[in-house]
Amino acid sequence: MIVISSFKMDRDIFTIPPKFIFSPTLSNYVGLWQRWGDFFDALLNSLIITSAATVLAVVSSVMAGYAYSRFRHPLLAGSAFFLVFIRLIPPIVITLPLFPAVNTLGLNDTHLLLIILYATFFVSLGTLVMRTFIDQIPRELDEAAHIDGATRSQILRRVIFPLSAQGMVAVAVFVIVFSWNEFLFAFIFTTTQAKTAPLVLAEMYDSVEGVEWGVLFAASTLQLIPVLIFVIAAQKYLVAGLTAGATKG
Amino acid sequence: MTERHSRRGLRKIAPALTLIAPVQLMVGLMIFVPVLFIAWLSLNDSTFGRQTEFVGLRNYAQVLGDPFFWKALWNTVIVVLIVVHLEMLLGLAVALLFASGVPLRPVMLAIVLAPYAVSEITAVVIWRYLFDMDVGIATQAMSAIGLPPLEWAINPMHGLFLIALLSIWLHLPFTFIILYAARLAIPKELYEAARVDGAEPWQNFMRITLPLLVPAILIAMLFRYIFAFRLFSEVWLLTGGGPARQTEVLAVYLYLEAFRYNAFGEAAATGWLMVVASLLLALWYLRSLYKQMFASHA
Numbered sequence: 001m002i003v004i005s006s007f008k009m010d011r012d013i014f015t016i017p018p019k020f021i022f023s024p025t026l027s028n029y030v031g032l033w034q035r036w037g038d039f040f041d042a043l044l045n046s047l048i049i050t051s052a053a054t055v056l057a058v059v060s061s062v063m064a065g066y067a068y069s070r071f072r073h074p075l076l077a078g079s080a081f082f083l084v085f086i087r088l089i090p091p092i093v094i095t096l097p098l099f100p101a102v103n104t105l106g107l108n109d110t111h112l113l114l115i116i117l118y119a120t121f122f123v124s125l126g127t128l129v130m131r132t133f134i135d136q137i138p139r140e141l142d143e144a145a146h147i148d149g150a151t152r153s154q155i156l157r158r159v160i161f162p163l164s165a166q167g168m169v170a171v172a173v174f175v176i177v178f179s180w181n182e183f184l185f186a187f188i189f190t191t192t193q194a195k196t197a198p199l200v201l202a203e204m205y206d207s208v209e210g211v212e213w214g215v216l217f218a219a220s221t222l223q224l225i226p227v228l229i230f231v232i233a234a235q236k237y238l239v240a241g242l243t244a245g246a247t248k249g
Numbered sequence: 250m251t252e253r254h255s256r257r258g259l260r261k262i263a264p265a266l267t268l269i270a271p272v273q274l275m276v277g278l279m280i281f282v283p284v285l286f287i288a289w290l291s292l293n294d295s296t297f298g299r300q301t302e303f304v305g306l307r308n309y310a311q312v313l314g315d316p317f318f319w320k321a322l323w324n325t326v327i328v329v330l331i332v333v334h335l336e337m338l339l340g341l342a343v344a345l346l347f348a349s350g351v352p353l354r355p356v357m358l359a360i361v362l363a364p365y366a367v368s369e370i371t372a373v374v375i376w377r378y379l380f381d382m383d384v385g386i387a388t389q390a391m392s393a394i395g396l397p398p399l400e401w402a403i404n405p406m407h408g409l410f411l412i413a414l415l416s417i418w419l420h421l422p423f424t425f426i427i428l429y430a431a432r433l434a435i436p437k438e439l440y441e442a443a444r445v446d447g448a449e450p451w452q453n454f455m456r457i458t459l460p461l462l463v464p465a466i467l468i469a470m471l472f473r474y475i476f477a478f479r480l481f482s483e484v485w486l487l488t489g490g491g492p493a494r495q496t497e498v499l500a501v502y503l504y505l506e507a508f509r510y511n512a513f514g515e516a517a518a519t520g521w522l523m524v525v526a527s528l529l530l531a532l533w534y535l536r537s538l539y540k541q542m543f544a545s546h547a
Contacts (some may be wrong), residue, residue, distance in 0.1 A: 003381070024269035060271040073258055077542045079273055084538060088527045090479035092500045094279070094509050097286040120275040127272055130410040142300050152264050181368030183482040188508070201370045202486055213378065214470035220371045231366040232359045 012189075018146075029217035039219050042200040046223075049111050049196060050179040053118035057126050057175045058168050064123070065130025066160055070139070086122040095188045102189060109193045114186060118179040126171040133167030133246040134160060170241030173234045180227050197223045289526030291517035302330045308518035316390050318519065323504035324409060328498060329477045332420075336471055339417065345458070348432045358531040365422040369482035377487065388486060401488070405495035408488045412496070415483055420476070424469050432458065432464030474530050479523070499523055 020026070032039060057243045068080055107113040150158065155229045161168070201223060204216050231238065259266075291308055293301040325441065343361060351357050364372070379387040380399055388398050399412040439457050448456070480501035484490065486495050490497035497505070499519065508514035530533070 005508075029328060040491060050254045060275070062265070063268040064272040067268035071262050073265070074260045074543070075259070076265060078263060080395075081539060081542050082281075083272065085528075085535060086276050088475055088531050089280060089284055090500065090520075090523050090527060092479060092481055092503055093285040093287055093524055094511065095518055097290065098279070101283075106528075116275065117279060120279040121273055123272045124417040127269075130412055133357060148271035177366060183369050183486075187482075187485075188504075198368045198438075201374070202366070203386040205370065205374060205486070216374060220374055224371055227281050228363060231362060235358060235362050238362065238365070239430060246523045 014088060028214035030211070031215045032218045032222075034235055036204060036215065036219065038195070039197065042197045043194050043222065044105070045111065045194055046180055046197040049114045049118065049194070050176055052111070052115040053122075053179045054172050054175045056115060057119040057122045058171050058212045059124030060119070061123050061130045061171050062134075062164065062168060064127040065132075065134050065164075066140065068131045069134040081086060083124045083127055087121075091121065091184060095185070099188065109138075109191045110231065111194045114179075114190055114196070116184075117185050117189070118182060121176060122171070123177045125174060125217065129171050129174075129206065129241050129244045130167050133164045133170075134153075137163045163238065166237065166240065167244070168236040169234065172245065173231070173237050174241060177227060177231060205233070267345050279535060287517045287520045290513060293523045294514050304514065307408055308514040309522075312366070312515050312518045315456055315515075317497065318502060320495065321499050324478065324479065324496060325498040328409055328413050328416070328480060331410075331475060332477050333473045335413070336417045336421055336424050336473060337466065340428050341347050341462070341466070342476045343421070343425050344428035345454075346380040346427055357534065361425055362422045365464075370486055371421070372415055372419050373483060373486040376418075377409065380411060403492065404474070405492065408492075408496045411485050412480075412487055415487070416477065418479065420473065424473060427465055427469040428462065431462050435461050436446070452492055471531065471534050478530065504527070 005077070064083075102113060124157050137160065142159055145155045145159050172202060181198060182196070183198050186194075186199050187202070190196065190199065197219075201216070201219055204212070204219060266456045290301075292303060293306060294304045294307070296410070347354070347357070347361075352516050367375075377385075379385050380401060382388060382398060382402060383401060391398060399407050399411060403406040413468045435458065437509050439461075440453060443453055443457060479500055481504070484496060484498050500523075502515050503519045503523070505518060506512045
């Protein structure tokens with residue numbers, strides 16, 4: 001509906017019953033380009049932040065998932081418990097102390113800060129999911145590689161990474177969708193440089209001279225479509241990841 | 250465990266500790282330390298550019314004496330109760346529908362999962378467009394069948410109701426997937442045996458499906474309680490907490506205290522109350538998890 005409406009003239013958007021036959025127009029997209037140019041910068045920011053956060057979260061989750069799958073020690077059990085426990089804390093609570101700390105470090109309004117924050121909020125789930133997937137890889141495989149003289153990092157790269165690719169995709173789906181859409185942290189920690197797409201959408205929605213629905217729909221379409229296609233393409237992994245993370249963790 | 254044993258044990262798991270270091274560092278530095286700091290901050294009087302001063306529990310007294318805090322708490326409770334329970338019923342219904350077979354399954358699945366890809370702001374745009382108080386399609390449809398319009402921008406209860414609707418729609422994929430996966434895990438043989446015994450569909454549901462889904466339902470509900478409790482963006486974007494602060498939820502209250510009124514002490518007290526409430530909600534889950542994780546080390 002958003003998508004269809006983005007190609008309508010403003011006066012056609014609210015007709016009742018909704019018009020399905022209309023002459024499509026690109027004027028909303030042109031208007032978006034002319035009046036909200038920073039939306040495209042924000043899309044680029046979103047892209048950078050999402051990709052980097054995904055890589056960071058997936059790599060650190062695989063490493064930790066491997067450790068929890070292959071080693072047993074009370075200290076490890078304790079730290080795994082800590083990972084789950086920490087996920088229960090509402091994100092807004094930590095914005096309060098982080099805000100001055102981030103300012104002092106000069107990290108406010110940087111890509112780096114959002115990348116780390118987004119990855120942080122997903123490594124708990126990511127680690128659980130990866131552990132479930134790696135548990136299914138027979139230990140004999142890494143033992144055999146070990147006997148063949150492979151080092152720990154070689155085992156990780158040559159045996160674990162390829163065999164747990166499905167799990168890595170599952171984790172990546174979560175981080176991508178979350179980082180692409182996240183509002184709260186972006187709202188509090190960015191002003192101009194690292195502003196993400198949802199934030200500009202919110203500004204358009206809030207703009208004083210009434211909402212320009214057509215332009216807003218055009219922007220929403222650009223923000224929504226890539227990740228929508230992605231989620232539909234990756235739904236198999238989404239289901240696998242959620243079941244691994246929620247029912248076993 | 251003797252000192253020597255534990256040392257040797259530690260050396261044995263040294264590679265594991267290196268491997269978990271990045272994850273633990275991120276979570277520790279970005280979440281755990283700030284939460285400890287919040288606890289300290291909540292006992293101090295603090296705002297921009299002033300020395301902090303220890304005030305004991307005064308911030309808590311102030312927050313608990315603030316009618317807006319109670320309004321926000323009450324709103325949060327209402328929304329959480331509506332959202333989690335309606336969503337669970339709906340998720341269960343859709344999951345069972347899918348399990349019993351729907352035509353065009355991949356397409357239907359894509360439709361059910363689609364909201365997962367939608368950002369909160371886009372969700373707000375869609376729902377506001379539908380429920381625009383003058384010209385929205387849903388508003389028109391409601392008046393066509395004689396229902397009064399949903400005056401979400403004026404009437405706080407209507408506003409909260411729209412927020413709840415939006416939230417349910419946005420998070421249904423999560424609930425659905427967990428219940429659907431759990432339903433698919435129920436062995437077919439059980440239903441075949443029941444059919445031989447001449448069980449009715451309703452008996453099937455009450456005797457087989459529901460009891461076996463209980464663990465999944467509890468897990469899904471617990472997660473949804475905890476996540477719905479931190480509700481922020483939908484409320485912020487749709488009503489901003491207005492009119493007259495009547496639709497604030499706890500997270501919005503905290504945000505306004507901290508970043509608009511610069512009352513860091515009170516905001517910290519609110520934050521700490523939210524942390525404690527979240528952990529209390531999860532107590533049962535944390536306990537069973539703790540037992541399970543340490544079982545192999547007993």
